[in-house]
Amino acid sequence: MPELLRAAWVIARRDFAAIIFSKAFFFFLLGPVFPLAIGIAAGSIGGQVARDIDQPSFALVMSAGETQAVLKARAALAQQLGESRVPMLAAVETDDPQSALDSGNDSRFLGVLTGSLAKPQLIGTESEIMRWKGPLELLVERARAGGAAAPATLETRTVAQSAGSQEQGRLVTAQVGQALLVLLTMLLAGMVLSNLVEEKTNKIIEILAAAVPIDAIFLGKLFAMLGMALIGIACWTALALGAILIAANGLPALPTPATGWPLFLALGVGYFAMAYLLLGSLFLGIGAMASTVREVQTLSMPATMGQLLFFFLASYSVTRLGEPIELVAVAFPFSSPFAMLARAAQQDGLWQHLLALGWQAFWVLLLIRFGAKLFRRNVLKSGSGKRGLIAGLFARP
Known part of the structure; x- marks a missing residue:
């Protein structure tokens, strides 16, 4: 494990420096300006939830x-x-x-x-x-x-x-947090897939695979992209704060979440990281199976649409805390970050969030392991075909 983490750190530092100091990164920071209108329009999908709230x-x-x-x-x-x-x-x-x-x-x-x-x-x-x-x-x-x-x-x-006005306010905070989380995740996670396919085309990934374990490559790439995403979010947050200060008199204040703003924001960063790593690890597995850009687009579309469906599931269950549909959204790994962020807005208590973050981290590691196995079989043409899938996932690299 220490050797794996050291190798992952080397890959992460290499990818992070290559991305941050590139000219394309500047234009990447301008990216959210264009899908912002789409994100606002997508808010109409929560009409049923809005009727429940209002x-x-x-x-x-x-x-x-x-x-x-x-x-x-x-x-x-x-x-x-x-x-x-x-x-x-x-x-x-x-x-x-x-x-x-x-x-x-x-x-x-x-x-x-x-x-x-x-x-x-x-x-x-x-x-x-x-x-x-x-x-x-x-x-x-x-x-x-x-x-x-x-x-x-x-x-x-x-x-x-009153209890009613407090609950309605927290539901609004939960909806805004969920919408922002899915917008950032969908905007940023696709870069993991394009980076892997580019390095597969240039044969760079095969050179790296000869030096370090595939698991370390995937883990390093994921955390490098996560670091890049957090820098981008920090820049966009600074711009948003500037806009809020300029238009402070015309913007309504979001109601205080149940956990309080400091813990809610910290949990928001944690759940964004988990949502990003879950979707990114899934994209790495897709990139391991794809050999051309066309195959990437074909294979990634179901994953993207599936993630939107999981978001709709979590959004639908935001007014149904404790009901079976909400518990399913909390337990399923791809909808869990969105559902738990809504819980943070409506319920206090830290223990349930620690359990949820641990559960999501387990699935990230499992998906990375699965993607590495696919990469060995499809790209490096290694690995025993007779070994069972579950046994292969937990075997030593």
């Missing part, structure tokens, strides 16, 4: 008779104005109306409509009160059925934060 719901804490009157008025008003213009109401039995704001993951209440029809009260955050006070006053007035001459006026009581 369903305003208020707890209704009134007497039984008044509750039925309000719910009936809400149904009639929604028919006239549309569902999106009238918030959802859910009857809650409690002696403490404000406690409904902290009722847990099963309810996403933005506020509480309580009191009586004669003297209604709205409890919630200042932003939610400003947004929904008018429609709720109209709803209460409709529920009175002409029983009062004066128009309905809601008394308001503000709270610092």
Whole structure:
């Protein structure tokens, strides 16, 4: 193992220096400007998730008779104005109306409509009160059925934060993090494949294979490309921060994730590295099987489309924490970085992320081993054809 790591370090240093000090690297840094519009357009795919997130719901804490009157008025008003213009109401039995704001993951209440029809009260955050006070006053007035001459006026009581508004904010942070992660991964991972095919064409890879183990070559190339990708991301982040400072007054602030911004950003870097290494190791295996650029394009297309499907799986499950579909997204290695980043935005706790990073690292090593075996058989024409695949993966190089 020490010899393998030393050989991988030599390959990584060689590739890293060759890429960073090339003229093409400068133009590579300009690359994200063009797919940015595509990335923004791709956000419309999360329409179903957006509908799950943007369903305003208020707890209704009134007497039984008044509750039925309000719910009936809400149904009639929604028919006239549309569902999106009238918030959802859910009857809650409690002696403490404000406690409904902290009722847990099963309810996403933005506020509480309580009191009586004669003297209604709205409890919630200042932003939610400003947004929904008018429609709720109209709803209460409709529920009175002409029983009062004066128009309905809601008394308001503000709270610092409700469970519903906090959860909705964290879902937005999770979606933005997932979209950014997949955009960077798809943009940068393809360079691993093109670099390997170029060196196969020039016979450089065969010279390297005569000096160091194939596993070390693949490992070194992956980490060299990862280092290049992180430098590119650092440059783009600096440009983005500059743009944010210029347009600070016109940009909304992302809600704070459950783990806090420092840990969330650190986990974001870790999950990007794992997503990049997983896709890059898969591309190395594809490059080991391909001998021409046309074969590379043919073989890499299913892998690219598959990665997008895994991203859609993780994006779909972002509002379904703990459900089977979300657990599948967490366990499957290619969707795991996206699903776990969404968890970091919505749940605190570090242990689950350490387990996930270890699980993803195991699959990176397994895919590197598999790609090296393919390279030996298809390019170097070595290796025993009688040995089983699983035994061959874990055999000594």
